[in-house]
Amino acid sequence: xxxxxLIKPNVYSLSAYEAKEIPCKIKLDANESxxxxxxxxxSDLRSLKSQRLFxxxxxxxxxxxxxxxxxxxxxxxxxxxxxLHGNGSDELIYYLITTFGGPxxxxxxxxxxxxxxxxxxxxxxxxxxxxxxxxLNLEKILEAIKKEKPKLIFLSSPNNPTGNCFSTDKILRIxxxxxxxxxxxxxxxxxxxxxxxxxxxxxxxxxNLVILRTLSKVGLAGLRVGFLIADENIINQVNKVRLPFNIxxxxxxxxxxxxxxxxxxxxxxxxxxxxxxxxxxxxxxxRGIMPYPSEANFILFRVKDSDKAYNELLKRGILVRxxxxxxxxxxxxxxxxxEENRIFIDALxxxxxxx
Amino acid sequence: xxxxxLIKPNVYSLSAYEAKEIPCKIKLDANESxxxxxxxxxSDLRSLKSQRLFxxxxxxxxxxxxxxxxxxxxxxxxxxxxxLHGNGSDELIYYLITTFGGPxxxxxxxxxxxxxxxxxxxxxxxxxxxxxxxxLNLEKILEAIKKEKPKLIFLSSPNNPTGNCFSTDKILRIxxxxxxxxxxxxxxxxxxxxxxxxxxxxxxxxxNLVILRTLSKVGLAGLRVGFLIADENIINQVNKVRLPFNIxxxxxxxxxxxxxxxxxxxxxxxxxxxxxxxxxxxxxxxRGIMPYPSEANFILFRVKDSDKAYNELLKRGILVRxxxxxxxxxxxxxxxxxEENRIFIDALxxxxxxx
Numbered sequence: 001x002x003x004x005x006l007i008k009p010n011v012y013s014l015s016a017y018e019a020k021e022i023p024c025k026i027k028l029d030a031n032e033s034x035x036x037x038x039x040x041x042x043s044d045l046r047s048l049k050s051q052r053l054f055x056x057x058x059x060x061x062x063x064x065x066x067x068x069x070x071x072x073x074x075x076x077x078x079x080x081x082x083x084l085h086g087n088g089s090d091e092l093i094y095y096l097i098t099t100f101g102g103p104x105x106x107x108x109x110x111x112x113x114x115x116x117x118x119x120x121x122x123x124x125x126x127x128x129x130x131x132x133x134x135x136l137n138l139e140k141i142l143e144a145i146k147k148e149k150p151k152l153i154f155l156s157s158p159n160n161p162t163g164n165c166f167s168t169d170k171i172l173r174i175x176x177x178x179x180x181x182x183x184x185x186x187x188x189x190x191x192x193x194x195x196x197x198x199x200x201x202x203x204x205x206x207x208n209l210v211i212l213r214t215l216s217k218v219g220l221a222g223l224r225v226g227f228l229i230a231d232e233n234i235i236n237q238v239n240k241v242r243l244p245f246n247i248x249x250x251x252x253x254x255x256x257x258x259x260x261x262x263x264x265x266x267x268x269x270x271x272x273x274x275x276x277x278x279x280x281x282x283x284x285x286x287r288g289i290m291p292y293p294s295e296a297n298f299i300l301f302r303v304k305d306s307d308k309a310y311n312e313l314l315k316r317g318i319l320v321r322x323x324x325x326x327x328x329x330x331x332x333x334x335x336x337x338x339e340e341n342r343i344f345i346d347a348l349x350x351x352x353x354x355x
Numbered sequence: 356x357x358x359x360x361l362i363k364p365n366v367y368s369l370s371a372y373e374a375k376e377i378p379c380k381i382k383l384d385a386n387e388s389x390x391x392x393x394x395x396x397x398s399d400l401r402s403l404k405s406q407r408l409f410x411x412x413x414x415x416x417x418x419x420x421x422x423x424x425x426x427x428x429x430x431x432x433x434x435x436x437x438x439l440h441g442n443g444s445d446e447l448i449y450y451l452i453t454t455f456g457g458p459x460x461x462x463x464x465x466x467x468x469x470x471x472x473x474x475x476x477x478x479x480x481x482x483x484x485x486x487x488x489x490x491l492n493l494e495k496i497l498e499a500i501k502k503e504k505p506k507l508i509f510l511s512s513p514n515n516p517t518g519n520c521f522s523t524d525k526i527l528r529i530x531x532x533x534x535x536x537x538x539x540x541x542x543x544x545x546x547x548x549x550x551x552x553x554x555x556x557x558x559x560x561x562x563n564l565v566i567l568r569t570l571s572k573v574g575l576a577g578l579r580v581g582f583l584i585a586d587e588n589i590i591n592q593v594n595k596v597r598l599p600f601n602i603x604x605x606x607x608x609x610x611x612x613x614x615x616x617x618x619x620x621x622x623x624x625x626x627x628x629x630x631x632x633x634x635x636x637x638x639x640x641x642r643g644i645m646p647y648p649s650e651a652n653f654i655l656f657r658v659k660d661s662d663k664a665y666n667e668l669l670k671r672g673i674l675v676r677x678x679x680x681x682x683x684x685x686x687x688x689x690x691x692x693x694e695e696n697r698i699f700i701d702a703l704x705x706x707x708x709x710x
């Protein structure tokens with residue numbers, strides 16, 4: 001096909017992100033929250049809806065997403081000018097790389113979109129293996145920073161798929177040493193589930209620190225809303241490559257309503273964390289299963305024949321993520337409802353016994 | 356600011372797309388439809404809503420947007436495999452340039468996002484002035500194709516902001532001559548309002564033809580849904596750089612419902628076209644106003660002191676688009692409801708009389 005010759009080589013050699021819908025009864029593969037909009041949010045939505053939500057869809061959305069950003073500003077305790085809104089945090093990663101270019105440095109294994117978007121945009125990537133405790137290999141990272149001068153450094157903390165937070169000291173060291181030379185993105189998609197506070201309080205101290213937050217893990221994956229939080233100078237530049245109407249009217253309105261019910265969001269997060277702890281305990285008790293401690297809403301676990309375990313779970317209607325090729329021998333399970341977690345544990349026990 | 360040195364030069368020199376919300380009573384600046392969801396669509400939506408629309412937002416959207424694409428396939432009469440879904444057609448322009456790179460050739464004046472996205476992605480641009488009738492300057496375009504070998508050619512037909520369709524013969528000549536060397540995008544955002552059939556029927560004849568359609572001009576700008584329609588080989592490649600969850604669940608569901616009511620969509624389009632003709636007649640009768648014939652849902656018009664006319668209209672609560680710097684001396688007005696158009700005509704008459 002001559003078309004293939006017209007395509008940029010970096011795109012031609014790229015594989016599309018695999019996001020197939022696999023039929024299942026219990027979906028624990030995508031780190032979604034088992035809980036969606038709160039009752040209060042649903043009721044707020046109903047009263048808004050009757051007014052104008054569906055009858056004004058002929059008009060473009062607010063390009064500045066001002067109402068949404070106001071609520072986000074209050075929720076995160078950050079000035080509105082420091083917030084940029086994205087069609088999911090994926091889009092904000094796209095924009096960051098478009099704005100600053102590469103090389104892009106990130107540890108591996110980590111969130112797969114870093115490599116996919118870096119390659120899609122034709123930028124160079126620098127991948128540094130995590131150490132045996134899944135923490136940052138600081139020495140190697142500092143070496144690579146010195147030698148290869150990355151423009152962007154992506155640190156997902158808590159990290160997906162390993163579940164742990166990276167050492168705060170190591171992250172701070174990286175931010176400090178690159179101060180005027182690199183932008184350091186701390187991707188806090190899973191931070192709401194972590195025991196530590198995260199990096200928002202440090203935003204004013206480090207001008208090259210950029211924080212990514214998303215609503216996808218706290219009950220609103222269907223809306224596609226993420227936020228880039230950083231110094232105003234960075235926000236203004238990244239905003240230039242943002243498509244003007246990147247978040248549709250409905251997602252803007254509903255996300256604003258959801259953020260307004262901070263109490264419910266926090267309560268659900270707390271509940272998921274307590275379920276995660278229970279799930280971890282239960283998994284630890286199964287001989288042949290080795291779960292890794294998690295600060296996120298999922299648990300990575302080692303199991304003897306991981307392919308077989310994955311397939312046997314799926315036969316029972318339970319979908320988890322097979323981490324083959326990423327963390328060999330491991331599966332990743334999302335924390336579900338207590339009922340879902342119980343069914344998962346029972347299935348796992350049955351499968352292990354027969355292996 | 357040291358941050359400015361970290362930014363790619365092409366982004367640093369870029370101005371963000373200006374999409375400010377200007378307060379007004381009658382908004383005729385953005386080529387939106389005055390009509391949103393049909394009664395049938397609203398009723399379908401109500402029954403879907405009660406079922407599950409808002410209670411499943413914790414799950415990610417369908418990454419393949421299969422149901423939406425099925426409806427689009429039926430609506431456009433094109434096989435599903437030839438359709439790629441975008442968060443508005445803006446996003447699909449982004450993806451096309453990411454996939455094929457530059458140089459990007461387009462006539463000027465035209466849709467402003469072509470230049471903005473080309474520059475945001477750091478690709479070279481080739482701008483060829485339209486002729487005095489706002490048609491393609493074929494000679495100059497063929498010369499530029501030969502000399503500068505563009506990877507992408509963007510033709511908005513009907514063209515925004517001029518309102519006319521380019522000659523079909525000229526477009527076909529460009530598609531034929533570049534056959535294995537360039538991708539030719541015919542952006543049919545305004546095609547529904549044109550008297551000719553557009554390029555969908557020619558899709559099978561030209562493998563380098565790519566068509567862009569959007570729901571933004573036919574009543575659903577708030578949803579952000581666009582479609583790239585092309586040979587499967589092209590779709591598969593562009594799909595690689597698409598973010599997996601680029602259209603949220605609500606927009607997918609509601610756009611599918613709207614496309615399902617083809618009769619209502621077509622009836623509204625027909626009504627807007629008849630209103631456009633009436634508006635054009637009325638404008639032609641005003642001394643000092645020169646409207647250009649339009650095949651779109653807006654009318655470009657020349658007026659003596661265009662800045663003053665713009666401001667005087669705004670004083671009366673009517674927002675149109677000032678085309679200063681694009682087509683000097685011209686304003687662009689969107690076809691509104693009969694009532695809105697009448698108020699606009701009356702205001703215009705009053706203003707012209709005092710000028």
